[in-house]
Amino acid sequence: MxxxxxxxxxxxxxxxxxxxxxxxxxxxxxxxxxxxxxxxxxxxxxxxxxxxxxxxxxxxxxxxxxxxxxxxxxxxxxxxxxxxxxxxxxxxxxxxxxxxxxxxxxxxxxxxxxxxxxxxxxxxxxxxxxxxxxxxxxxxxxxxxxxxxxxxxxxxxxxxxxxxxxxxxxxRAESPMESVLRWLVHEAGLPAPAVQYVVRDEAGAVLGRADLAWPDRRVLVEFDGDVHRERDVFVNDLRRQNRLVAAGWTVLRFTSADVLGRPADVVAEIRRALAWRDRRSRTTAGR
Structure with missing residues (x-):
């Protein structure tokens, strides 16, 4: 040509x-x-x-x-x-x-x-x-x-x-790696999470939003991409996490190094959090 x-x-x-x-x-x-x-x-x-x-x-x-x-x-x-x-x-x-x-x-x-x-x-x-x-x-x-x-x-x-x-x-997934993390959860046979779940306090005020959530177990999972290393985002993440933990939620946060480098550990940590919350709920209900 x-x-x-x-x-x-x-x-x-x-x-x-x-x-x-x-x-x-x-x-x-x-x-x-x-x-x-x-x-x-x-x-x-x-x-x-x-x-x-x-x-x-x-x-x-x-x-x-x-x-x-x-x-x-x-x-x-x-x-x-x-x-x-x-x-x-x-x-x-x-x-x-x-x-x-x-x-x-x-x-x-x-x-x-x-x-x-x-x-x-x-x-x-x-x-x-x-x-x-x-x-x-x-x-x-x-x-x-x-x-x-x-x-x-x-x-x-x-x-x-x-x-x-x-x-x-x-x-509703907000990043490709969040989707990859959700596949890990699915492949491991864990209960299906809610996606982009909004957490509110008893008065209805928003405490935060999580990538993945198990509301009945009060467990939240976040994927932290590169943007979460920026100072303003990092500070806001910490403040939000403190509000959620104070309200009785378990918050797990993972990066691409976790999801790609140690996927079995990520699944194990989520499984432990769900099991611990499940046991605690049964203990509380039995009192």
């Missing part, structure tokens, strides 16, 4: 030009811009190619936690008849794509949010898929739309995973 435009090999070797793959180039000044990279890859993609999977999630503003692929490759779904292959700048998925499963965003062809979810179910682990599902429900789709997408593609890779995740998805 460059040669058709009268650009020579020497010009393409200029320091101001970045080679994405064998026939795809970009000016270095815009090589770091996702939409520019997408547009460049699509120029050399086969007819009918659509941005999909993790790249589509990015276009929809959905964050995928626990990602280990940092290659920056663009995910493309191409028709079954295409002979296009993956390259260093693109990952090609050859599968059926009905017309209703793709649309346009930022002038680029992209899978719909529901189809993006079903595609990701085939490649993500359940904790990450739950985080994606929560975000999509919060911004783009209704639960029924995802259920219909799963029904339309009810077999094959990821179908069982999607069926496991969808019933516990909740649009």
């Amino acid at each position: 460059a040669r058709e435009a009268g650009i020579t090999d020497r010009q393409l070797q200029h320091p101001a030009v970045v080679r994405l793959s064998r026939d795809t180039y970009l000016p270095r000044a815009v090589a770091g811009e996702p939409t520019a990279r997408l547009a460049a890859v699509l120029l050399t993609a086969p007819p009918g190619a659509v941005v999909s999977h993790a790249t589509a999630a990015g276009l929809w503003g959905v964050e995928i936690p626990l990602q280990v692929d940092r290659s920056g490759r663009v995910d493309l779904t191409v028709p079954l008849s295409s002979r296009s292959e993956s390259r260093r700048d693109r990952r090609v998925h050859r599968q059926p794509l009905p017309e209703e499963d793709h649309t346009r965003r930022s002038a680029l062809p992209v899978t719909t949010p529901a189809r993006t979810w079903r595609d990701l179910a085939a490649v993500l682990r359940p904790p990450a898929l739950l985080a994606v599902t929560d975000q999509l429900l919060a911004r783009w789709v209704m639960h029924d739309e995802l259920a219909r997408q799963l029904q339309a593609c009810s077999t094959g890779r990821g179908s069982a995973r999607a069926r496991d995740v969808l019933p516990i998805a909740d649009p």
Whole structure:
């Protein structure tokens, strides 16, 4: 395509030009811009190619936690008849794509949010898929739309995973890692928590809000992301925690180092808190 435009090999070797793959180039000044990279890859993609999977999630503003692929490759779904292959700048998925499963965003062809979810179910682990599902429900789709997408593609890779995740998805989750923590709770067989639970005192005044809560056991669990290290947030967190503890609540707080580095310990701590509160409630009731 460059040669058709009268650009020579020497010009393409200029320091101001970045080679994405064998026939795809970009000016270095815009090589770091996702939409520019997408547009460049699509120029050399086969007819009918659509941005999909993790790249589509990015276009929809959905964050995928626990990602280990940092290659920056663009995910493309191409028709079954295409002979296009993956390259260093693109990952090609050859599968059926009905017309209703793709649309346009930022002038680029992209899978719909529901189809993006079903595609990701085939490649993500359940904790990450739950985080994606929560975000999509919060911004783009209704639960029924995802259920219909799963029904339309009810077999094959990821179908069982999607069926496991969808019933516990909740649009009230406020961060991807909060969703990952909730999956740990679910996988451990603990009682399902309330999400973003508002705690009030006897007069109805708000004492605080918790990511996960078991109101009957008076146990709260918080996921503390990076923002909680900021001074103002940190101070407010401490004051809120003091109010909640003074009101008789057990408050557990975890970070990504806990959820990712010692998940079994996190589950054990929550289990102990729930069991202790349960025993205390029975003892109090028996007096």
